[in-house]
Amino acid sequence: MDKYNIIIVTGGLGFIGKHFVRRCLELGCFVKNYDNVSYAADLRIKAEFDAHENYIHFQTDIATLNFLPECDALVNFAAESHVDNAITSNRKFCETNFLGVQNLLELVRSKQEAERPLFVQISTDEVYGDITAGQHSENDKLIPSNPYSATKASADMLVKSWGRTYDVPWRIVRPTNNYGCHQYPEKLIPKSAWRMRRGLPAIMHGDGSYIRSWLHVDDTVDAVLTVIEKGAPNQIYNVGSNIELRNIEVLRAIAKHLDVPEEKAWHPIGDRSGQDVRYSLDDSRLRALGWEPKRRFFDELPEIVDTFDYRRFI
Ligand SMILES: NC(=O)c1ccc[n+]([C@@H]2O[C@H](COP(=O)([O-])OP(=O)(O)OC[C@H]3O[C@@H](n4cnc5c(N)ncnc54)[C@H](O)[C@@H]3O)[C@@H](O)[C@H]2O)c1
Numbered sequence: 001m002d003k004y005n006i007i008i009v010t011g012g013l014g015f016i017g018k019h020f021v022r023r024c025l026e027l028g029c030f031v032k033n034y035d036n037v038s039y040a041a042d043l044r045i046k047a048e049f050d051a052h053e054n055y056i057h058f059q060t061d062i063a064t065l066n067f068l069p070e071c072d073a074l075v076n077f078a079a080e081s082h083v084d085n086a087i088t089s090n091r092k093f094c095e096t097n098f099l100g101v102q103n104l105l106e107l108v109r110s111k112q113e114a115e116r117p118l119f120v121q122i123s124t125d126e127v128y129g130d131i132t133a134g135q136h137s138e139n140d141k142l143i144p145s146n147p148y149s150a151t152k153a154s155a156d157m158l159v160k161s162w163g164r165t166y167d168v169p170w171r172i173v174r175p176t177n178n179y180g181c182h183q184y185p186e187k188l189i190p191k192s193a194w195r196m197r198r199g200l201p202a203i204m205h206g207d208g209s210y211i212r213s214w215l216h217v218d219d220t221v222d223a224v225l226t227v228i229e230k231g232a233p234n235q236i237y238n239v240g241s242n243i244e245l246r247n248i249e250v251l252r253a254i255a256k257h258l259d260v261p262e263e264k265a266w267h268p269i270g271d272r273s274g275q276d277v278r279y280s281l282d283d284s285r286l287r288a289l290g291w292e293p294k295r296r297f298f299d300e301l302p303e304i305v306d307t308f309d310y311r312r313f314i
Contacts, residue, residue: 001027004072004228008117010034010062010104011078012049013041015183016122016175019217020075020224021049030054032069035078036061040184062100068107073118073228076104079152082186083126086148087273097151098158105162118169119159120228125176125213125238127153130276137282138174138236146274156236163234171231173224175239176281179297180217181307192251193305196260201267208248208268211278215241216295226291240283243297253298257305 001007001024012021012033022045024031033049035041037059049055062078078100080086080093101121108119128136129143142153162168185191192202223239231237248266255265 001029001225001229004029004118006030006032006071008032008034008068008071008074010074010076010100012057013037013043013046014077014079014081015040015042015180015187016178016217016220017077018042018045018049018182019180020077020221021055023221023225025049025052025054028054031056032071033057034060034062034065038080040081042182042184045182061096063095063103065103065107068104068111068117070115071117073120074104074108075120075122075224075228076101077122079122080148082184083146083148084186084272086146086151090147090151093147093151097148098154101155101158105158105166105168108168109162109166113167116167116169118171118228119162120224121155121159121170121172122224123156123172123174123236124149124152125174125279125281126276127156127174128279130278131280132278135240135280135282136238138238138285145276160234170234171227172236173227173239174236174281175220175223176213176215176241176279178217178220179214179300179304181304183217183304188247188250189254189301189304192266193254193258196255196258196265199264201264202251202254204247204251204266204268205275206268206271208246208251208266210247210275211244211280212247212250213241213244213280214250214297215239215293216297216300219293219295222294223286223291226286226289230289235285237286238281238283239286239291240281240293242293244278244280245297253301254305257302
């Protein structure tokens, strides 16, 4: 990362952000992490990072931050990220995911043109809405289905318009569903594993037939670094995966690993409101830069199920 030595990360105590921060520190970068330490922040990782001499954390909200120090790239992971929460209560999603991005873009714009860092927005495959067959490419229309994906799609529009109107240099990364160790236990894999361990059935939306692509968090980190180092100016990159699974297949794999009989492993509830049936990304643009997913879902799952942090369960 020669050209990108000083990195500002936002949301660097969250699931994907912390894996990115750790990798940047391993690469010898200086990392400034702006994370307001919401419920989703990992306090155990915070202690590990705080001890690193190339790292500093500021407990700040991206929507109210009023100063941006010198840096080579700003990578925005900070977000309200859980769709179920957005369905129940969506204001915070607008404040962080939309107004937070507007504020960060303004901070970049306030710098002299030559001093502006590269603005990297971590978006999501959910901005396209669902697709029953085929794959979404970067030029497809954004048709978000729920308040979470609507705020993420709106943020992408802000980024593109700040690029065109104010010459803010940007790249947008749209990863699919991430999995990996130490994810906050509101998400499908850790939540289901936790419930099955306690003798409770996992909660399954609808009949479990919804399809998700699964991307290991370290593959996402590789993708973001590839986009920063090799990506074209003002370009969007989808990040797909090497596996698509129905939710019921994920639950079946967790149950098998924990030796829970299938009839006790999950309990169907109604459909999630606005549920997306399937996401799938054409990520050939990113693969042309030399990236491909390396981790395999069924090889990684046992460690993920076995190593979650009980202290974070609520
Ligand atoms: N997890 C996935 O499967 C996935 C898939 C595609 C895209 N994404 C995107 O990747 C990014 C990271 O997702 P994640 O799963 O790591 O999220 P997460 O919920 O695990 O972590 C979010 C982090 O951001 C911080 N944060 C929240 N609001 C903030 C604010 N206003 N100011 C400063 N910090 C704030 C939290 O404290 C937390 O540490 C998000 O933008 C999300 O939309 C996630």
